[in-house]
Amino acid sequence: MNRYIIVIPAKNRSFLLKCDEGDGMKPETLQKLVSGYVETAPAALDATWAREEADRLVLLVDEDGRLKCKAANQKATQLAPADVTANGKLPIVGAAVLMFQRGDKLLGFTKHVADTICSEWL
Numbered sequence: 001m002n003r004y005i006i007v008i009p010a011k012n013r014s015f016l017l018k019c020d021e022g023d024g025m026k027p028e029t030l031q032k033l034v035s036g037y038v039e040t041a042p043a044a045l046d047a048t049w050a051r052e053e054a055d056r057l058v059l060l061v062d063e064d065g066r067l068k069c070k071a072a073n074q075k076a077t078q079l080a081p082a083d084v085t086a087n088g089k090l091p092i093v094g095a096a097v098l099m100f101q102r103g104d105k106l107l108g109f110t111k112h113v114a115d116t117i118c119s120e121w122l
Helices: 027-034 074-079 111-121
Strands: 004-008 015-018 038-042 056-062 096-102 105-107
Touching: 004 074, 004 111, 015 111, 027 038, 027 056, 027 096, 056 074, 074 096, 074 111
Parallel strands: none
Antiparallel strands: 004 015, 004 096, 038 056, 056 096, 096 105
């Protein structure tokens, strides 16, 4: 089954990217997408958005994004819970990637689910 992640750039339109390692993405690919070391942050969207067994949805971001003075990412900030963003005072910065977590695995969405999330939230 083809799976997709949702890439949420800080300045441009969000887009889908086909997973490059089965149901997930290679760590190197994720690092390139966020331009740094990957840190996970919970997403405010309920796990049921995955439309399959999922523990939670997560945003993957550059862990040093603030130190690198990356641009605020308003779309990703809207997907993060208030406690992660200090009620919006500390927005997500730089590119973000939306995936879901099942156990210790990060997985991409089916095309239909990814399209639905993009149309409803991004």
